[in-house]
Amino acid sequence: MVSPGAPPRLELSGISKRFAGVAALEGVDFRLAAGEVHGLVGENGAGKSTLMKIIAGVHAEYEGEMRLDGRPVRFRNPREARDAGIGMVHQELSIVPALSVAENVLLGRQPLNRLGLVAWRRMRAAARAQLEALGLDIDPAVPAGSLPLGLQQMVELARVLLSGARILILDEPTSALSPPEVEWLFALLDRLRADGRSVVFISHFLDDVLRVSDSVTVFRNGRRVGSAAAREAGKPWLIERMIGAGHERLEESYSEAIPLAPRSRAPVVLAVEELGVEGLFGPASLELHAGEVLGLYGFMGSGQLDLARALSGKLRPDRGTVRVDGRVARLGRGTPGAKRAGIAYVPESRRAMLFAGESVTRNISIAVLERINRLLLRPRQERRIAEGHVRRLGIRPARVDLPVGQLSGGNQQKVALARWLTHLPRVLLLSEPTRGMDVGAKDDVVRIVRGLREQGVGILVVSSEPETVLSLADRILVMRRGLLAEEFAGEAVGKDRLLAAA
Amino acid sequence: MPNELTEATPRGRLAETLRGQLRNLAPFATLIALIALFSALSPSFATLANLGNVLQQVSITAIIAVGLTYVILCAEIDLSVAAVANATGILLAVLTVQDASTGIATLPLPGGLAILVALLGSLALGGVTALGVTRIGIPSFIMTLAMLQIASGIGALLVRGQIAYSVPDLLLTLGSGSIGPVPWVVVVAGVVLLLGHLVLTYTRFGRYIYMVGGNREAAEHSGVGVRAVVGTALVISALCSGLAGMLGVAYFGSAQQNQFDNYLLDAISAVVVGGTSLFGGQGGIGNTILGVLVLGVLNNGLDHIRMDSFLKILIRGLVLLLALVINVYAQRLRSRRRSAA
Ligand SMILES: Nc1ncnc2c1ncn2[C@@H]1O[C@H](COP(=O)(O)OP(=O)(O)OP(=O)(O)O)[C@@H](O)[C@H]1O
Numbered sequence A: 001m002v003s004p005g006a007p008p009r010l011e012l013s014g015i016s017k018r019f020a021g022v023a024a025l026e027g028v029d030f031r032l033a034a035g036e037v038h039g040l041v042g043e044n045g046a047g048k049s050t051l052m053k054i055i056a057g058v059h060a061e062y063e064g065e066m067r068l069d070g071r072p073v074r075f076r077n078p079r080e081a082r083d084a085g086i087g088m089v090h091q092e093l094s095i096v097p098a099l100s101v102a103e104n105v106l107l108g109r110q111p112l113n114r115l116g117l118v119a120w121r122r123m124r125a126a127a128r129a130q131l132e133a134l135g136l137d138i139d140p141a142v143p144a145g146s147l148p149l150g151l152q153q154m155v156e157l158a159r160v161l162l163s164g165a166r167i168l169i170l171d172e173p174t175s176a177l178s179p180p181e182v183e184w185l186f187a188l189l190d191r192l193r194a195d196g197r198s199v200v201f202i203s204h205f206l207d208d209v210l211r212v213s214d215s216v217t218v219f220r221n222g223r224r225v226g227s228a229a230a231r232e233a234g235k236p237w238l239i240e241r242m243i244g245a246g247h248e249r250l251e252e253s254y255s256e257a258i259p260l261a262p263r264s265r266a267p268v269v270l271a272v273e274e275l276g277v278e279g280l281f282g283p284a285s286l287e288l289h290a291g292e293v294l295g296l297y298g299f300m301g302s303g304q305l306d307l308a309r310a311l312s313g314k315l316r317p318d319r320g321t322v323r324v325d326g327r328v329a330r331l332g333r334g335t336p337g338a339k340r341a342g343i344a345y346v347p348e349s350r351r352a353m354l355f356a357g358e359s360v361t362r363n364i365s366i367a368v369l370e371r372i373n374r375l376l377l378r379p380r381q382e383r384r385i386a387e388g389h390v391r392r393l394g395i396r397p398a399r400v401d402l403p404v405g406q407l408s409g410g411n412q413q414k415v416a417l418a419r420w421l422t423h424l425p426r427v428l429l430l431s432e433p434t435r436g437m438d439v440g441a442k443d444d445v446v447r448i449v450r451g452l453r454e455q456g457v458g459i460l461v462v463s464s465e466p467e468t469v470l471s472l473a474d475r476i477l478v479m480r481r482g483l484l485a486e487e488f489a490g491e492a493v494g495k496d497r498l499l500a501a502a
Numbered sequence B: 001m002p003n004e005l006t007e008a009t010p011r012g013r014l015a016e017t018l019r020g021q022l023r024n025l026a027p028f029a030t031l032i033a034l035i036a037l038f039s040a041l042s043p044s045f046a047t048l049a050n051l052g053n054v055l056q057q058v059s060i061t062a063i064i065a066v067g068l069t070y071v072i073l074c075a076e077i078d079l080s081v082a083a084v085a086n087a088t089g090i091l092l093a094v095l096t097v098q099d100a101s102t103g104i105a106t107l108p109l110p111g112g113l114a115i116l117v118a119l120l121g122s123l124a125l126g127g128v129t130a131l132g133v134t135r136i137g138i139p140s141f142i143m144t145l146a147m148l149q150i151a152s153g154i155g156a157l158l159v160r161g162q163i164a165y166s167v168p169d170l171l172l173t174l175g176s177g178s179i180g181p182v183p184w185v186v187v188v189a190g191v192v193l194l195l196g197h198l199v200l201t202y203t204r205f206g207r208y209i210y211m212v213g214g215n216r217e218a219a220e221h222s223g224v225g226v227r228a229v230v231g232t233a234l235v236i237s238a239l240c241s242g243l244a245g246m247l248g249v250a251y252f253g254s255a256q257q258n259q260f261d262n263y264l265l266d267a268i269s270a271v272v273v274g275g276t277s278l279f280g281g282q283g284g285i286g287n288t289i290l291g292v293l294v295l296g297v298l299n300n301g302l303d304h305i306r307m308d309s310f311l312k313i314l315i316r317g318l319v320l321l322l323a324l325v326i327n328v329y330a331q332r333l334r335s336r337r338r339s340a341a
């Protein structure tokens, strides 16, 4: 692949980056060889995304040096990085929902006709051909926003891939993909490697990282704490470096079966009868008991997220009834109605639940304003509540006045969860609650959810990650093509059986 | 919101803070610069009497701009403010005894009642706008354009091209009287601005306005009644316009069609020049006060230096354009800063 002595494709040395005087990266060295897939792991807020954004030209101010094929470079903006052959798929989706798939894929590279206008027909044909070459069968004419999340993520991947980048940075690309789609991505990575392209692969799924990477690097508190060949590094090795010794058991693989609880005898808090939304899911019926965690598993696009959305009042159901504590909840009236009925909802997308420019305090207090005041706000009490949650959930940095947009992805997720922990709802709907969280933080979520269960909250965990459901749920329902297909309770269940049922 | 974060060195940090405050600093600096400029160019500008003039001239715009600030903070727009003001003013005149020579069909009520009914009229217009936007889902830009036409139509039907001169005594005092040296209309505007500010900053409703403007979807997911918040903002805007319309009739000394036409652009300009974000969620009454003063000083100052009145129109357009550029630029700085994780 590379002649010995040739400089690495990309070499970073002594990179430091501070935000508001707080170090996000300190003296980081990083090498990426041609034709390698390099796994990057570390806790939430360890600085992974920040380093990648420096490489991709998003952050232009930093200390240290970057060399591309031995040549020193310093990108002032993402365009310069792109022109140098660096493409990045960000942690949060950044496709343009209103534009067609073709426009998204060819963004900035649309074919023009003689008049200098976009040649639509040619553009669609080109997009279709290029998507097919990647093994994707997606209609290039539909708006990208109308696709299921997994396909949107694949469109975004395709865009960066097809831009001809020699260095590809994938920041948690699998978090929105279903298992078959993940397989598609991994096969693609093999082809890229064979092409001599270089890939940085960031993920909190350590098994995945070890499987696809040639080498792995671990970050901790803004420093690089170790790099190794993936063959030699095992999971315990990674976890020990990520969060210290003694936690190796944190991330179980769930290839072993997990024993589930028998059906609960506690009173039913949420009774869903024949609920459905035309074209999305249903009719579906289920019962959730007080102090029970019910897992709802299904591939991306199987309708489980829509079921949660309908229960939250976000999506208007066209059939069925929902009862909370035996009383009919009127869900057609939007989210305030659901909230009043005692249903709280944490959606899967951070962008859809957080106010990026507002402080942590305001993001947490928004859900309790009705409780802590009549007419006038009480900022000091808001702050006290927020500080309590930040301490208990281990949100870092532990500052409640920081705009939420400046926290790392996993910490943002905790803020969103904290919102509902002040006054407990009867029913808590969690959509993909651990997406993007590191192993330690996932463990925190498990603890939080267990605590809520002890206090009698009925919790519905909706996810397309078998691990998430298995680590949290007492009982599991599997959804397939919009319908509830199978129930697991009172027996031992492993990942394989869930996948088979979905 | 002054909680922006900064980068690296102390100097870089200062620069960053300044940039974060761009939307507040730009109008403030503009105001100071304009005052300095006009004071230097015209001896009659920087006098106490002229300060009173400026304040009096901007009072009605300021009242309209308060309501508009609420709407723009929600990331919506209200184009009907001037038309609603006009219709309310005319309605008030119709509810007052008019000289027979005006030829207007009146329905006289006691003064206090007439004011109340006229205000209810503007409330009803605002209610219709709110329903159209929040229940039916018509974009506010189009809905308020329709309301502009509807309100103008109502006003036109009521006066039929005539001019009414009488308003209830109470309003005559508020609109054109003064306590000592201070015109009442300035006092009323001050009270409305203060109230507007207090509600925005210290009440739950005010907080919801910012949250809805900041991220509507997230507000919805937090259980905020987004439609109620937006609807209320539109109704508040109509009420402010209605109040301004009644005061305006007293201030001008007459009620007739199209007399408020300039106020639509003035009020929108004031909010935007003041630095409230056109994308919602940022800004406030403080900004609007700055914006109103910048426009007021500009208008008044240009008269003092005897600027060609036709050129004046162009200058105001250019100032608005500049404000828009700064507004959008400040927004971009901010979203760049917030891109994290
Ligand atoms: N734009 C920003 N402004 C201020 N601080 C920031 C910004 N972006 C990131 N940070 C901070 O830098 C640190 C590193 O964040 P980064 O997003 O790189 O973490 P990460 O390793 O990608 O975590 P995750 O796994 O949660 O995505 C965090 O403490 C974060 O709060």
Ligand SMILES: [Mg+2]
Pocket (backbone or CB within 6 Å): A048, A049, A050, A091, A171, A408, A409, B341
């Ligand atoms: Mg990250």
